[in-house]
Amino acid sequence: MSQLLSVSYRRGIHVAEAGLWLDPQFSAECAFVSHAHSDHFARHRLTICSELTHQIMTARYGKRAAGAFLSIPFGEPLIREGWTLRLLPAGHIAGSSMLHLRREADGASLLYTGDYKLRSSSSCELARFEQADTLVMETTFGVPQYRFPPRDKVIGQIHNFLRVAFESGETPVFYAYSLGKAQELLCTLADTGYCFMLHRSVWEMTRTLAPHLSALPAYECFDSSRTEGKVLVFPPASRKSQTLRKLKKTRTAMLSGWALSPSAKYRYDVDEVIPLSDHADYSELLETVTLVNPKRVFLVHGYTQEFAIDLRARGYDARALGRHDQMELDLGLSRSGMPTA
Numbered sequence: 001m002s003q004l005l006s007v008s009y010r011r012g013i014h015v016a017e018a019g020l021w022l023d024p025q026f027s028a029e030c031a032f033v034s035h036a037h038s039d040h041f042a043r044h045r046l047t048i049c050s051e052l053t054h055q056i057m058t059a060r061y062g063k064r065a066a067g068a069f070l071s072i073p074f075g076e077p078l079i080r081e082g083w084t085l086r087l088l089p090a091g092h093i094a095g096s097s098m099l100h101l102r103r104e105a106d107g108a109s110l111l112y113t114g115d116y117k118l119r120s121s122s123s124c125e126l127a128r129f130e131q132a133d134t135l136v137m138e139t140t141f142g143v144p145q146y147r148f149p150p151r152d153k154v155i156g157q158i159h160n161f162l163r164v165a166f167e168s169g170e171t172p173v174f175y176a177y178s179l180g181k182a183q184e185l186l187c188t189l190a191d192t193g194y195c196f197m198l199h200r201s202v203w204e205m206t207r208t209l210a211p212h213l214s215a216l217p218a219y220e221c222f223d224s225s226r227t228e229g230k231v232l233v234f235p236p237a238s239r240k241s242q243t244l245r246k247l248k249k250t251r252t253a254m255l256s257g258w259a260l261s262p263s264a265k266y267r268y269d270v271d272e273v274i275p276l277s278d279h280a281d282y283s284e285l286l287e288t289v290t291l292v293n294p295k296r297v298f299l300v301h302g303y304t305q306e307f308a309i310d311l312r313a314r315g316y317d318a319r320a321l322g323r324h325d326q327m328e329l330d331l332g333l334s335r336s337g338m339p340t341a
Ligand SMILES: [Zn+2]
Pocket: 035, 037, 092, 115
């Protein structure tokens, strides 16, 4: 019987025997980077990631993304110093991937999810899982309160928000993270006839990703003199910006899984919160453990302690790995202080 892989946490997730860090936020010798969100980005001597994540990092971070890259297509094995590495789609944002790691000597295996979700989306591939005896998974929404409504219901809320805004003569403004959530919104509304005006950061990311997206609606870069009849998409960090304050009569909506938190609307100071998330909800987290069927589970991000207790009650060997950001996430803030999820 193979011995389980050893995983440790020292400012980041470390699989020492494979010489590999998983999404470290500091410069490492060799790191797997699951996707191009800024809280997963650092410059490494060697970065292993998907081809699309490499492209996005180059477009987004320029020279800061320099260093050697090893980009592997989804599903293709990479044999490296006694290990087989394979990337699997994570369903979080375009290019996002999980890492499946196998020790050739005895077949011991590990699956690292990075940020992920199981639900289908309009802007990235569906997640694909494989069995592993060690599972390292994110638990951003790891308590039962966070069970997202069906996708159709969330899309219905988005349509309703737009209808009310236009009927009241208000300019609708969605707050959505410029990489991932914004494109998911655009692709979801591709055939509706709405015209979009995007904050420059959203516009730039959308242009970078356009060749990889199925269909996009009409969109242009923000111009304060021509907002009438347009749907605005801005990153959450711009909520208090002068640019938006100068616009007369806006109606605002935050797109976030934290919408299910009772006071989210007031905390975000918006007219509406809509639970469009690119993370797994509580039910999907449980489903993941069933799908991967591990002997041992390590939990990172969000409600790690709570979900570990939950899994142990279900008979799994589960424990929180590090304990870095629980309360921040409860406020809808990522480790970098940016609104997330
Ligand atoms: Zn992410």
